[in-house]
Amino acid sequence: MLQAATFHILLALADEDRHGYAIIQDVAARTGGELKLSAGTLYRSIQRMLEQGLIVETRERPAPEEDDERRRYYRITPQGAATARVEVRRLTQLVKMARAAGFAGAKA
Amino acid sequence: MRFYDWLLHCYPTSFRNEYGPEMRLLFARRRLEAQGPFGGAALWISTVAEVAGNAALVHLDILRQDIAYSWRMVLRAPGFAMTAVIIVALGVGATTAAFSVTDFVLLRPLPFAEPDRLVKLYERTPGYSRLELSAANYRDWKLGSTVFESIGLYHDAAANLVGAGEPMRVMGSAVSADLFPTLRVHPRIGRLFTPGDDQSGAPGTILLSYRLWQTRFGGDPDVVGRQILLDAEAFTVLGVMPQDFRFPTSEATFWTPLRFSEEAYVDRNDNWMYAVGRLRSGVSFSQAQAQLDVLAAASRAQYPADNKDVGANLIRFGDEVSEQSRLLLYALSGAAVCVLLIACANLANLLLARALQRRRELAVRTAMGAGRERMIRQLMTESLALAAIGGGVGIAIAYASVPLLNRLVPVSLPLATTPTVDLRVLAFATVLTAVTGMAFGLAPVMRVGGDADLAGLREGARSGGGRKEGARSALVVIEIVASVVLLVSAGLLMRALWTVQAVNPGFQSEGVLTLQTPLPLPQFGKVSVREAFYTRVLNDLHALPGVTNAAFVSFLPMGTMRGGIWPVSLDGRPVNRSENKNAFLRYITPGYFATLGIPIRSGRDTTDADTHDRQNIAVISESFIRRFWPNETPASVLGRTFNFALKDRVVAGVTGDVRMRGLEREAEPQVYLPFRQVDDLFIIGYIPRGLVIRTSTPPATLAPAVRATIQNIDPAMPVTDVNTLVDVVERDTASRSAQLRVLAAFALIALVLAGIGIHGLLSFSVSQRSQEIGVRRALGAQSADILSMVIGQCLKLAGVGVVVGVALAYAAGRSMQALLAGVKPADAATLTGAVVLAIAMTAIGSLVPTLRALRVDPNIALRAE
Numbered sequence: 001m002l003q004a005a006t007f008h009i010l011l012a013l014a015d016e017d018r019h020g021y022a023i024i025q026d027v028a029a030r031t032g033g034e035l036k037l038s039a040g041t042l043y044r045s046i047q048r049m050l051e052q053g054l055i056v057e058t059r060e061r062p063a064p065e066e067d068d069e070r071r072r073y074y075r076i077t078p079q080g081a082a083t084a085r086v087e088v089r090r091l092t093q094l095v096k097m098a099r100a101a102g103f104a105g106a107k108a
Numbered sequence: 109m110r111f112y113d114w115l116l117h118c119y120p121t122s123f124r125n126e127y128g129p130e131m132r133l134l135f136a137r138r139r140l141e142a143q144g145p146f147g148g149a150a151l152w153i154s155t156v157a158e159v160a161g162n163a164a165l166v167h168l169d170i171l172r173q174d175i176a177y178s179w180r181m182v183l184r185a186p187g188f189a190m191t192a193v194i195i196v197a198l199g200v201g202a203t204t205a206a207f208s209v210t211d212f213v214l215l216r217p218l219p220f221a222e223p224d225r226l227v228k229l230y231e232r233t234p235g236y237s238r239l240e241l242s243a244a245n246y247r248d249w250k251l252g253s254t255v256f257e258s259i260g261l262y263h264d265a266a267a268n269l270v271g272a273g274e275p276m277r278v279m280g281s282a283v284s285a286d287l288f289p290t291l292r293v294h295p296r297i298g299r300l301f302t303p304g305d306d307q308s309g310a311p312g313t314i315l316l317s318y319r320l321w322q323t324r325f326g327g328d329p330d331v332v333g334r335q336i337l338l339d340a341e342a343f344t345v346l347g348v349m350p351q352d353f354r355f356p357t358s359e360a361t362f363w364t365p366l367r368f369s370e371e372a373y374v375d376r377n378d379n380w381m382y383a384v385g386r387l388r389s390g391v392s393f394s395q396a397q398a399q400l401d402v403l404a405a406a407s408r409a410q411y412p413a414d415n416k417d418v419g420a421n422l423i424r425f426g427d428e429v430s431e432q433s434r435l436l437l438y439a440l441s442g443a444a445v446c447v448l449l450i451a452c453a454n455l456a457n458l459l460l461a462r463a464l465q466r467r468r469e470l471a472v473r474t475a476m477g478a479g480r481e482r483m484i485r486q487l488m489t490e491s492l493a494l495a496a497i498g499g500g501v502g503i504a505i506a507y508a509s510v511p512l513l514n515r516l517v518p519v520s521l522p523l524a525t526t527p528t529v530d531l532r533v534l535a536f537a538t539v540l541t542a543v544t545g546m547a548f549g550l551a552p553v554m555r556v557g558g559d560a561d562l563a564g565l566r567e568g569a570r571s572g573g574g575r576k577e578g579a580r581s582a583l584v585v586i587e588i589v590a591s592v593v594l595l596v597s598a599g600l601l602m603r604a605l606w607t608v609q610a611v612n613p614g615f616q617s618e619g620v621l622t623l624q625t626p627l628p629l630p631q632f633g634k635v636s637v638r639e640a641f642y643t644r645v646l647n648d649l650h651a652l653p654g655v656t657n658a659a660f661v662s663f664l665p666m667g668t669m670r671g672g673i674w675p676v677s678l679d680g681r682p683v684n685r686s687e688n689k690n691a692f693l694r695y696i697t698p699g700y701f702a703t704l705g706i707p708i709r710s711g712r713d714t715t716d717a718d719t720h721d722r723q724n725i726a727v728i729s730e731s732f733i734r735r736f737w738p739n740e741t742p743a744s745v746l747g748r749t750f751n752f753a754l755k756d757r758v759v760a761g762v763t764g765d766v767r768m769r770g771l772e773r774e775a776e777p778q779v780y781l782p783f784r785q786v787d788d789l790f791i792i793g794y795i796p797r798g799l800v801i802r803t804s805t806p807p808a809t810l811a812p813a814v815r816a817t818i819q820n821i822d823p824a825m826p827v828t829d830v831n832t833l834v835d836v837v838e839r840d841t842a843s844r845s846a847q848l849r850v851l852a853a854f855a856l857i858a859l860v861l862a863g864i865g866i867h868g869l870l871s872f873s874v875s876q877r878s879q880e881i882g883v884r885r886a887l888g889a890q891s892a893d894i895l896s897m898v899i900g901q902c903l904k905l906a907g908v909g910v911v912v913g914v915a916l917a918y919a920a921g922r923s924m925q926a927l928l929a930g931v932k933p934a935d936a937a938t939l940t941g942a943v944v945l946a947i948a949m950t951a952i953g954s955l956v957p958t959l960r961a962l963r964v965d966p967n968i969a970l971r972a973e
Binding site (some may be wrong): 020024046048051 | 119123126127129130131133134135137154158159161162163165166169173
């Protein structure tokens with residue numbers, strides 16, 4: 001089971017490489033402002049995900065006028081993508097079971 | 109912003125270096141977004157909370173990583189980890205156990221309120237520094253002094269408790285009404301004594317100990333007001349003292365008031381009371397002593413005859429532990445520190461060797477980008493984890509061994525419990541473990557952190573370098589020194605024990621059973637009543653199979669009562685206490701000397717014909733002649749007269765000397781009197797209550813029959829202190845043997861640790877030098893050359909260690925000379941033995957590495973090159 005922060009970071013990196021602040025913004029936008037990652041939570045998760053090989057730091061930088069040299073950019077790895085997929089499958093199963101037990105409304 | 113930078117320091121350095129700049133950026137943006145004073149405040153509060161929480165989690169992440177990494181290292185080298193854990197466990201265990209006893213006896217304050225202000229008051233005469241007080245001097249000094257907030261008196265008491273179950277001998281204390289207020293203790297139920305209770309003629313009152321209340325009265329809450337019989341006298345129970353209140357010793361189970369009459373204040377040479385005072389707050393110990401010196405001087409001026417040379421001696425209550433017990437505990441602590449020192453040296457050595465072996469690994473990790481800070485942290489975690497496991501095992505060892513050290517605690521202390529590993533001790537052990545792990549984990553870390561450069565990566569890198577070898581050799585030398593010191597100390601104490609055990613006590617202890625029949629008063633105050641009891645008991649005992657002799661005596665030699673002296677007056681001169689002319693007084697029944705195997709040098713034993721109406725006779729010891737009639741012989745003193753125990757006595761016999769006070773005390777003059785030659789109700793403290801029985805069967809097996817015999821004659825008579833005389837004598841050296849066992853165990857641990865240390869050092873240096881050895885062999889060096897190279901190194905270490913160790917051991921021996929019973933600190937046999945053991949240990953430790961050096965195959969060594 002992935003931690004919520006880890007899962008959201010993987011989602012944020014799914015379509016493009018992002019730096020830390022961009023990840024926070026993306027997560028906030030995706031959840032309608034419900035989940036605002038703090039700096040500490042973000043970088044602690046990032047450090048761990050780097051160690052686990054879910055993401056890598058990328059050396060490709062955007063155009064200089066958009067760049068800030070203090071920023072670091074992260075990219076999802078194939079392993080990270082696979083992990084996210086496994087998590088999605090697990091969640092789907094869970095929802096299915098919940099529905100079978102009569103917890104959620106009929107199929108949309 | 110600066111505050112945020114400061115906050116970031118909560119994170120580990122590596123994390124801060126990595127992400128700090130970006131986090132600052134993020135925070136700057138947040139600050140811009142925050143609006144109004146409330147928004148700003150909210151941002152700060154949430155930021156502080158967030159940093160605190162996340163920083164802790166990051167530290168935890170790293171710790172988890174490091175521990176996982178350490179665990180892998182342990183699995184890869186389990187021998188190393190085991191050795192480290194054992195070393196720390198032995199060091200911490202020994203030191204913790206020693207500390208728990210020392211702390212218990214010497215450091216911990218006594219269990220009374222503001223114990224620093226409690227003092228004991230004694231008289232001081234030329235012969236005795238701590239002489240009990242006489243009532244008269246006590247009253248004068250108490251009235252004259254202003255330094256005490258309050259002061260009270262006590263002396264030991266014992267009585268037969270009859271009724272409600274089997275008759276029982278109970279130990280307790282008679283106290284003045286102001287004693288318990290001085291100690292500031294309050295009863296658990298009921299009330300304390302009030303001033304009326306300790307006057308002569310006051311009705312008998314008693315306070316029970318919690319133990320006596322529980323065991324004898326079933327914890328009955330209505331016990332207050334009940335009447336109980338002590339030695340046939342009625343006492344009303346006033347209350348029960350708290351569970352952990354023990355005074356004056358841990359054996360006391362009841363307290364009665366000391367009831368004084370005016371007569372008690374007449375004789376200033378009747379010294380029998382102990383005093384405990386509480387100093388007024390703000391009064392220093394030396395001020396108090398100064399005032400008492402003045403008062404004692406005044407008493408000397410006022411009563412020049414009675415108080416000749418009598419001074420006042422104040423002792424802090426907490427300092428009353430005897431010098432020997434104190435020295436013993438210091439020796440124990442010193443030994444423990446030695447063991448710990450060896451353990452630390454060993455651990456440091458082990459970690460150094462390991463750090464050197466891991467130079468390559470660490471260099472690789474550095475090259476791959478691990479920061480120096482991160483690496484140090486990793487190594488520290490490793491050594492602390494090892495130390496923590498070792499410390500845990502050590503505490504378990506201490507836990508198990510502290511009860512074994514119980515014998516080192518003097519029974520004469522007002523302490524309720526026995527030493528245990530409590531929180532204080534645990535804290536001590538924890539600090540000890542942490543310091544051990546850190547200090548000796550840090551040394552190799554500093555070294556490796558400093559030169560974990562790319563040199564470590566080069567294939568040819570080898571050997572620890574001369575400097576490190578030097579440091580490690582120094583550590584091994586320290587280990588040898590410490591173990592030599594311990595070996596010598598243990599050896600000296602062993603010699604001392606043998607010396608003491610070889611001392612002739614003056615009687616034959618084998619085949620003798622001893623016990624006490626505490627004849628209660630006033631019933632047995634009459635000689636005729638005692639005589640009837642003795643006659644029946646001795647007659648019935650003689651009928652038992654195996655019994656060859658039996659007799660009653662006032663006090664057994666080396667028993668619990670080791671005093672009992674009376675002034676001797678020669679040629680009608682009055683007794684002057686300051687001349688210290690005293691002799692042991694013992695009333696005996698005929699046959700006492702034959703029962704104990706005390707030789708009669710001249711004259712005769714007491715007989716049944718020595719009755720009250722006949723001439724008063726005495727049997728004296730040879731030491732009596734030496735002290736009082738130095739020019740006479742055992743044969744020539746027969747018929748001489750002296751005044752003793754209120755009567756003139758004629759010498760009828762002379763016996764060999766008995767060491768009444770114990771094997772380590774010289775025999776002092778002894779006088780034995782026939783039990784019938786005393787007036788009724790006089791000198792009642794010396795009524796013969798000790799029974800000795802010589803038997804041809806093993807004495808311990810006789811005990812039930814003897815009990816039954818006495819029960820049969822007097823069902824109300826308790827039988828207590830049943831022991832073989834051999835046990836009584838052995839108990840005299842029990843604390844010595846306990847102390848020796850502890851020190852010997854420490855010395856053994858030290859020896860093993862030092863052996864491991866030497867083994868480790870030489871193994872390492874041989875493996876580091878195997879290429880060099882191979883090259884030498886290839887170039888034609890013989891086995892003998894290699895051997896002399898390795899052994900030379902080992903001998904150098906052993907030589908330095910032994911020389912320094914012997915010097916230090918001599919110093920240690922001198923400082924504990926009081927424990928050595930005359931054995932010289934430079935005892936040649938002991939020193940030789942210790943040196944031989946230390947060298948043998950070095951040799952064994954170096955055996956395996958030496959063989960390995962000899963087996964180095966030049967081909968393989970050269971190929972590696």
